[in-house]
Amino acid sequence: MKVSVTTQKRDLLSIADVADLLPHLLDRAGAMRARRRSGDLGPTRPGRNAALIFEKPSTRTRTSFEVAMHDLGGHGIYLSPKELQLGRGETIADTARVLSRYVDVIVYRAFRSTDMAELARYATVPVINALDDREHPCQIVADLLTLKERWSGGFQGRTLVYIGDGNNVFNSLVQGAAIVGLNIVGAIPEAYRPPADLVESARRFAARSGSTVRFESDPKAAVRDADALYTDVWVSMGDEADQARRERDFQGYRIDEELLRLARSDAWVLHDLPAHRGLEITDGVMDGPRAAIWDQAENRLHAQKAILEALLPPRAGDPRPD
Numbered sequence: 400m401k402v403s404v405t406t407q408k409r410d411l412l413s414i415a416d417v418a419d420l421l422p423h424l425l426d427r428a429g430a431m432r433a434r435r436r437s438g439d440l441g442p443t444r445p446g447r448n449a450a451l452i453f454e455k456p457s458t459r460t461r462t463s464f465e466v467a468m469h470d471l472g473g474h475g476i477y478l479s480p481k482e483l484q485l486g487r488g489e490t491i492a493d494t495a496r497v498l499s500r501y502v503d504v505i506v507y508r509a510f511r512s513t514d515m516a517e518l519a520r521y522a523t524v525p526v527i528n529a530l531d532d533r534e535h536p537c538q539i540v541a542d543l544l545t546l547k548e549r550w551s552g553g554f555q556g557r558t559l560v561y562i563g564d565g566n567n568v569f570n571s572l573v574q575g576a577a578i579v580g581l582n583i584v585g586a587i588p589e590a591y592r593p594p595a596d597l598v599e600s601a602r603r604f605a606a607r608s609g610s611t612v613r614f615e616s617d618p619k620a621a622v623r624d625a626d627a628l629y630t631d632v633w634v635s636m637g638d639e640a641d642q643a644r645r646e647r648d649f650q651g652y653r654i655d656e657e658l659l660r661l662a663r664s665d666a667w668v669l670h671d672l673p674a675h676r677g678l679e680i681t682d683g684v685m686d687g688p689r690a691a692i693w694d695q696a697e698n699r700l701h702a703q704k705a706i707l708e709a710l711l712p713p714r715a716g717d718p719r720p721d
């Protein structure tokens with residue numbers, strides 16, 4: 400697929416922002432993975448710089464974005480708010496205006512989606528959401544890539560069952576699945592389901608792709624026809640004050656060997672990581688033969704490369720992709 404290039408900057412704040420690009424991102428990330436394994440890093444965006452602002456800890460997202468920028472022929476600059484003037488009260492708007500004069504893209508992990516929107520509003524370069532309290536869109540590109548490479552027949556007719564907290568990861572996953580035509584079931588306690596506007600957005604995408612979005616309260620009933628199971632932590636970064644209540648409320652929502660046995664025998668298990676082993680998922684499942692979790696983590700790198708390449712406009716002299 401040819402990606403159209405405009406002079407208008409394109410942000411990735413929600414997975415819905417790249418609905419039209421998602422099939423291309425999955426194809427391109429898969430191709431980049433194959434190329435990288437044969438030793439070709441694919442430096443298609445040489446000389447570009449990325450500012451990576453992380454308000455919260457990160458192992459995968461930070462490292463994969465830094466390596467992705469290096470592979471593409473550019474450079475990533477990690478910035479923690481403690482070391483930025485942002486931490487001393489400089490506004491997000493002024494930070495966006497200044498960084499846009501130095502770098503070609505800003506990758507931002509924020510506590511608040513309102514701060515994410517503010518940064519994108521004032522930045523004149525693309526802003527990529529590296530997780531906030533509402534969404535985690537880059538994660539979902541890697542997740543869908545992981546499933547796509549396992550299902551040669553595509554997403555149509557397959558069912559993904561997410562078990563646990565209806566959090567930022569689920570909010571992007573439910574929309575991403577609906578965009579590509581993958582049926583999704585959220586086995587999520589009622590009090591933890593996503594905001595209505597996100598569910599409506601997912602249902603609109605599902606209507607177009609011919610897939611379904613459903614919610615269930617009983618994980619055992621939910622997993623019966625599952626082609627894949629997915630879970631995330633019960634206590635996200637920022638939710639720590641609620642830890643005890645959450646751990647009580649999510650009892651019964653653990654992916655363990657017994658629950659996995661109720662799914663199809665060829666069902667894959669995903670987790671975006673970091674995992675709290677023994678809480679939302681057991682060691683036996685994580686380290687077992689149905690876990691696609693480590694490929695999923697690796698795919699963050701290939702997905703970031705495809706995302707960065709798509710959002711960084713090409714320049715004369717850039718090597719042609721493939």
Ligand code: CP
Pocket residue numbers: 456457458459460461530538671672673
């Ligand atoms: N899955 C994910 O985003 O992991 P990190 O918090 O380590 O970046």
Ligand code: NVA
Pocket residue numbers: 530566567568631632634635636671672673
């Ligand atoms: N829902 C988790 C995802 C971590 C990658 C969190 O926000 O902490």
